[in-house]
Amino acid sequence: MLRFSIRVVRSLLLLLVATGASLWAVPPANAQFLEPGVTVLYSVQAEAAGDFFGFMASSIGDLNGDGASEFIIGAFLNAAGGASAGRAYVYSGRDGRLLNVVTGSANNELGFSVAGVGDVNKDGVPDYAVGGPGRFNAPAPQNGRVVVLSGKDHSVLYDLAGTHQSFFGYDINAAGDVNGDTYADIIIGPPIKRVNGKIVSCSGGLPTLQALNSLPLAASQASQFG
Numbered sequence: 548m549l550r551f552s553i554r555v556v557r558s559l560l561l562l563l564v565a566t567g568a569s570l571w572a573v574p575p576a577n578a579q580f581l582e583p584g585v586t587v588l589y590s591v592q593a594e595a596a597g598d599f600f601g602f603m604a605s606s607i608g609d610l611n612g613d614g615a616s617e618f619i620i621g622a623f624l625n626a627a628g629g630a631s632a633g634r635a636y637v638y639s640g641r642d643g644r645l646l647n648v649v650t651g652s653a654n655n656e657l658g659f660s661v662a663g664v665g666d667v668n669k670d671g672v673p674d675y676a677v678g679g680p681g682r683f684n685a686p687a688p689q690n691g692r693v694v695v696l697s698g699k700d701h702s703v704l705y706d707l708a709g710t711h712q713s714f715f716g717y718d719i720n721a722a723g724d725v726n727g728d729t730y731a732d733i734i735i736g737p738p739i740k741r742v743n744g745k746i747v748s749c750s751g752g753l754p755t756l757q758a759l760n761s762l763p764l765a766a767s768q769a770s771q772f773g
């Protein structure tokens with residue numbers, strides 16, 4: 548997973564490989580790399596200026612069984628679903644095709660976090676998740692949101708909400724099989740101390756995603772944890 552600093556956020560994200568081979572290398576004029584042998588595989592563009600496309604990106608595993616891992620890119624200020632709704636885009640690792648778009652609702656900031664989460668529903672295909680902590684100081688009900696999607700058909704498996712201004716969904720990641728039930732689990736991190744910062748582990752494979760554990764953090768940890 549990559550979280551880029553504001554300084555380097557731009558509306559163009561490049562997928563790179565450190566080999567001499569390329570599928571179709573089209574280096575943009577402004578791309579300069581110090582490392583030798585870096586080749587641009589694909590370049591993908593933002594839909595709208597200023598939507599923070601590329602703020603977060605992650606590999607999410609091979610969803611379509613073609614041997615190449617897919618990747619997801621978030622644009623948490625995309626306004627297609629409303630102001631600060633956010634979006635995330637799933638691309639084929641094989642050929643760069645757009646496979647799915649996940650769109651938030653107003654103030655979700657969905658796409659602030661993106662992650663491959665393993666096979667949550669145990670259908671043999673890895674799944675993925677998109678999170679949004681919600682716009683700061685947005686009125687209720689703005690609760691933070693995490694959407695877990697099936698890697699097999701991109702249907703929504705779980706659509707989770709936090710509490711108001713909890714920043715639920717600030718960060719998400721694969722947790723592995725925490726409880727040993729053979730279903731992959733997810734770890735979700737609300738980070739802010741003053742709203743009782745916690746790290747939450749959620750269990751896959753259930754009709755409704757259930758929290759396995761919620762660990763309150765010491766004040767020194769909670770300010771940025773998650």
Ligand SMILES: [Ca+2]
Nearest residue numbers: 609611613615
């Ligand atoms: Ca694939």
Ligand SMILES: [Ca+2]
Nearest residue numbers: 666668670672
């Ligand atoms: Ca699955």
Ligand SMILES: [Ca+2]
Nearest residue numbers: 724725726730
């Ligand atoms: Ca499990």
